[in-house]
Amino acid sequence: MKNEWGDVRLGIDAYDLSGKRALVLGAGAPAGRAIALALGEAGADVTVSSISNDGDEIMRVKRVQQELTKMGRKSTTVATDITLGAGVQVMVRQVAKAFDGLDIMINAPDLFLGKAAESTTDVEWNKVMQTNLAGTFHGCRAAAKEMLKQESGGRIINVTSVLGERAIANAAAYCAAQAGVLNLTRALATEWGPRKITVNAIAAGWMDYSAAIGNPDPAANQTVRFVPMKRAGTADEIAPLAVYLASDSCGYISGQVMFVDGGLTTHL
């Protein structure tokens, strides 16, 4: 609509992603899958990627791609091991080349480890750090290398957890890795902001797919009963925020972590 600010998108068209080129790392898991489909519904062409070379995971990603294709979006499946920065960079370059640019990058690796700190091995610690924290950095860095070439900049969205802000027993490695993602998000926002790249994070609470809570049924799960909304969230409740953060209308939000958690943290 036209008003004193000119012709601005103030209604539902503010979330229109038609013509945008998106890449979702971790589309084989529930959050990444829901976000990939929502971006597609909002009009974006979405390339979907695994975060490992596990065949079952790649097949799950492939099924998301089929749904996107059915919607009429351009979509391809790629596989990458997110723990290897060079591989991620090459993959992102190829995707950006195929689509002549990259506007939206979603980093949604999620490797949970429920284990007493004193029993956590070096190998386990490194794997959790490498997947969640380094993996997110690999995705951000590779995306920025493409977005920095564009006048239009881009949108990077990291999917993390309330456990990056608040702690829980028996998940020290995971808590530390996700806390790293939060300040990584802020640091990259300050660094790439002048080049029109925004970097934000969505922190999910207890979701019905969370490995951290097990059975999400409130009747069986004391953790879920402590959520003010008395229920676990769903991946579909994360996806609309990703669409908003990915949109052109969201150019003045950066370096923020937004909590979708049913009131669990009452953050900020």
Added chain:
Amino acid sequence: MVLERLKLDGKVAIVTGAGRGLGRQMALALAEAGADVVCAARTASQIDRTKSDIEALGHRAVAQSTDVRDSGQCDALVQRAVDEYGKLDIMLSNAGIGDMRGANAELWDVNDDDWHDTLDVNLSSAFYCARAASKVMAAQGHGGAIINLASGTAMRAYPMSFGYGAAKAGVIAITKSMSAMLVRHNIRVNCIIPGFVMQAPPGNEQAEIFAQTRGRYLPAQRLGYAWELGPLAIFLASDASSYVTGQGFVIDGGGLAGGLAPMGFAPEVPV
């Protein structure tokens, strides 16, 4: 379908401070997304303009002159929404005044009236509106969304008007507490925390230079535009944020993410 969940068709919203600046843009945005809007502010001519602009979009709106420092007028405002449209779904408490009376004074020169008025207009108003709105929403039985406007000044030092930062910190605190109190009625309560956002496009060269100078210190390299709060307000008002409550959403061009200095300076490691 994700865009369907952002729509506000059939919802009724109240926006305070809807006559100009951020409130006006958010009122227009909620209407664009499908809501009927009760526009409130002290200055009748300004809310009449917002009302007619909404009607020009093909949506329903009414204007109600309201001084949000007066709880009776906040009650009447909520009643007006019910009288006009039969219900209330969205309460957006935006009214506030950025400059405390006695701004830039020495601390000992801020008098009791300045202090109380700043808290009344910026903090008590949010409580009065939420109290009146939540009672109606709970009785309706289908929940609702309350959105308060805080400020980045609540998160860092704000020497120009220290009462304002305190009031807005209070808004963040009541947002959290009210979210926990109202969750059983399916009422979600969140707040928007704007950083430096221009209320209107710069009207002259001096304003333009001021905006550019201020903006340089933010990662976004510019100040925000009032209209940019519109899509955020729609998100928080709509079913798209069904699992979001008790949260603050900062829209500040990345200023607080850096925030090594209170304002006006964004350090970087030389490379």
